[in-house]
Amino acid sequence: MKNKLKIAFFGSSIVSAYWNGAATYYRGIVKALHKMGHEVTFYEPDIYERQKHRDIEDPDWCKVIVYPEDKVTLEALLRKASEADVIIKASGVGAFDEFLEYEVTQLKKDDNLIIFWDVDAPATLDRIESDPADPFNELIPKYDFVLTYGGGQPVIDAYERNGAKRCIPIYNALDTETHYPVEPEERFEASLAFLGNRLPDRETRVEEFFIEPAKNLPKEKFILGGSGWGDKDIPKNISYVGHVYTKDHNAFNCTPKAVLNISRDSMAKYGFSPATRVFEAAGAGACIITDYWKGIESFFEPGKEILVAKSGQEVTDILAGLTSQKAKAIGKAAYKKVLAEHTYEHRAELLEKVISAKLQDENATVEQKQ
Known part of the structure; x- marks a missing residue:
């Protein structure tokens, strides 16, 4: 993909791994996207004392916006995020998840993509399939993609059975800059x-x-x-x-x-x-x-x-x-x-390929309408 993408990412935390198993995953994916030339803004709530237990300072490979647990502030951030080419809502943000899941679907335009990224797909699927009244059931078809942390064909089949336009696993991987052999301690x-x-x-x-x-x-x-x-x-x-x-x-x-x-x-x-x-x-x-x-x-x-x-x-x-x-x-x-x-460069290449193909399809549809 030659064009630089602006990506808005709402997740649990990218700067703290405290009670946050997805931190390494987010860092690896976002860092690899940055290396490819894309611009990521990561929005995370100030909850669970994560900011007091940071593993890293704000990185140079993405812009981090830490927001208070306040819906008015979040609404303002969503308006800013609406300017992005790709808007991602991850599962398990930890604050206003249902609100974010709905509001992100309202940001859909002809020339952007909205994505639900499930970092705990088995738990999400068990929840919605046991409760037909779960509000997320009606939102699944509104997302351009559902990306998952794992799950393979069983998760793909389950999500598409529940209305996903397309479900694609983006597996965990290795961040070679963070994890590598060292001397024993x-x-x-x-x-x-x-x-x-x-x-x-x-x-x-x-x-x-x-x-x-x-x-x-x-x-x-x-x-x-x-x-x-x-x-x-x-x-x-x-x-x-x-x-x-x-x-x-x-x-x-x-x-x-x-x-x-x-x-x-x-x-x-x-x-x-x-x-x-x-x-x-x-x-x-x-x-x-x-x-x-x-x-x-x-x-x-x-x-x-x-x-x-x-x-x-x-x-x-x-x-x-x-x-x-x-x-x-x-x-x-x-x-x-x-x-x-299995490095995050491998995973980001797949993600870029998927996003590029979908955006090209959407742009072609817009041109036909004109």
Whole structure:
């Protein structure tokens, strides 16, 4: 695409990963779009103390507008955003989501695109399909696209069944400028480390795939990172380190013998939803053990580039037989794969191609009308 696009993006937060798993995803996509010459303005609400827990200052690769939790201010920002070529409403902004979902559809013009970007499609689909009265049901057909964080064909089929004109997965990927191999740090030494916030639809799987293996292997050291686990009853061989800032992710991934990925229930149900964490860890050359989800082989080769466990007992068995040499070989293979196929440049190229084709179609329609 030769023309520079102005993109307005309403999301949870791009400057803070605090209680915000989508931060790395947003940063990778937006940074890659900037490199392609596009201009992105990211609008985020000042909520959940995220601004007090920033990982980055305002970047030079996008304009960040932090707004108060106030509808009048938001209405003014929507008027400004209406001047953009592409207007994106992400799911899970955290403030005035229903209001934004409706108001963005009102900004549709002949020469622009409006997009709903679902960073938790399984949860959204479960919600709307269980409640026909959910107001978002009527809005889905009004968006030019629904983009999703993952989900593959099951999510595509579900969204199009619910009226989406077109649904396209834009998967998580690796931001090579942020996540890369570093020297190990003693504070993160362990046989297995897991990083993830405590969420209702993840906790049971954490108990099975992380806490139970720790109980089964009492002589091995485990590390738990993420917000919300402070009052969780855990074995003595699990060290809880709390929220791990982005700047420490590489050491967290590089130091342990292996790192664990645990899908949320909804993500595991639909499959084809590799978490941001998987690509972060692979980008640091980590040996990844993941719970099973459909579609893994579309991203990594099980046994060679990633280790797959279908139960907590399988995690225990994998760790018991995992040598440092084998772990390093698997991490090296995963690192090679993500650089070749799964960077945010790869994802942004797909996004640019999709947007370009649609805008060309719309411009041609306008010219025909004239």
